[in-house]
Amino acid sequence: MLDFYHSPGSCSNGIGLLLHELQAEFTLHLVNVRQGEQKSPAYRQANPKGKVPALGLPGGGVLTEFPAIAVWLAAHHPAAGLWPETSLAQARILEALDFMIGSVHMRGFTFVKMPQKFLSDPEGQAALRAHGRDEVARGLDLLSGQMGQGDYLLGDFSIADAALFFLLTWAEEEGVALPPNLADCLARIRARPACQAAAPLLRRQVTA
Ligand SMILES: N[C@@H](CCC(=O)N[C@@H](CS)C(=O)NCC(=O)O)C(=O)O
Structure with a gap:
C-alpha cells in the first residue's frame, strides 16, 4: 500500500489526481501546511524535507519531488x-514537468503565495508578489x-x-x-471521472 502525504489545495493535489487516474490504492495522511505541520518532528520522520507531496512506497522508503513521484x-x-x-x-x-515545477511553481507561485518567507517589509513583499505574478503569466x-x-x-x-x-487552479x-x-x-481535466472522484480530496483544507 502507498502512503500519500497530502495537503488539500497544495501542489500535492496533482498527485491526488494521478492516484485516482491510476486507480492506485493508498493510505491518506493529511498534512496541514497552513498550520506548519510539515515542519513537525513527526512529519519530518516521514519526509525530512518537510514538504508535500511525499509518497511512502510499499517496499519502504519515501519518494519526494512532484516529477519523481x-x-x-x-x-x-x-x-x-x-x-x-x-x-x-x-x-x-x-521537460514540461521541470518547467512547471521548477519555474512556474517555485519561481512564480512561491513568491505570489508566500512572499513573507523571503522578505519582512510590506513593500518588498508586494514587489516580490508582483514579480511572481509576472513569472506565472510568462510561464x-x-x-x-x-x-x-x-x-x-x-x-x-x-x-x-x-x-x-x-498550477491553473492556483492561477x-x-x-x-x-x-x-x-x-x-483545465475544464477537460476537471471533467475527467478521476478528477471528479478525487474532488473531496483536493478541496482546500479549512484551518482553525
Ligand atoms: N520541489 C517540491 C516542492 C514541494 C513544495 O514546495 N510543496 C509545498 C506545498 S505546494 C510545501 O510543502 N510547502 C510547505 C513549506 O515549504 O513549508 C516538489 O516538486 O514536490
Missing part, C-alpha cells in the same frame, strides 16, 4: 498508459504556445497535466488570466 506512479501502473515508451516522449514529459503563455490546439498539454492526457492542473484563485486553450484544458 509522478513518473514513478505512471511507470508503476503501465496498464493506465500514462508513461510513454519512446525516450523522446518521456523526455518531453520531464502560462509559454505553456499555452506549447499546447497549441491539442486537448491536453502534450496531446493526450499525461502526467504533465497533473502539474498543469494545480484562477490568484486572478491570473488563463490563456483560452489552457482554460479549456
Whole structure:
C-alpha cells in the first residue's frame, strides 16, 4: 500500500489526481501546511524535507519531488498508459514537468503565495508578489504556445497535466488570466471521472 502525504489545495493535489487516474490504492495522511505541520518532528520522520507531496512506497522508503513521484506512479501502473515508451516522449514529459515545477511553481507561485518567507517589509513583499505574478503569466503563455490546439498539454492526457492542473487552479484563485486553450484544458481535466472522484480530496483544507 502507498502512503500519500497530502495537503488539500497544495501542489500535492496533482498527485491526488494521478492516484485516482491510476486507480492506485493508498493510505491518506493529511498534512496541514497552513498550520506548519510539515515542519513537525513527526512529519519530518516521514519526509525530512518537510514538504508535500511525499509518497511512502510499499517496499519502504519515501519518494519526494512532484516529477519523481509522478513518473514513478505512471511507470508503476503501465496498464493506465500514462508513461510513454519512446525516450523522446518521456523526455518531453520531464521537460514540461521541470518547467512547471521548477519555474512556474517555485519561481512564480512561491513568491505570489508566500512572499513573507523571503522578505519582512510590506513593500518588498508586494514587489516580490508582483514579480511572481509576472513569472506565472510568462510561464502560462509559454505553456499555452506549447499546447497549441491539442486537448491536453502534450496531446493526450499525461502526467504533465497533473502539474498543469494545480498550477491553473492556483492561477484562477490568484486572478491570473488563463490563456483560452489552457482554460479549456483545465475544464477537460476537471471533467475527467478521476478528477471528479478525487474532488473531496483536493478541496482546500479549512484551518482553525
Ligand atoms: N520541489 C517540491 C516542492 C514541494 C513544495 O514546495 N510543496 C509545498 C506545498 S505546494 C510545501 O510543502 N510547502 C510547505 C513549506 O515549504 O513549508 C516538489 O516538486 O514536490
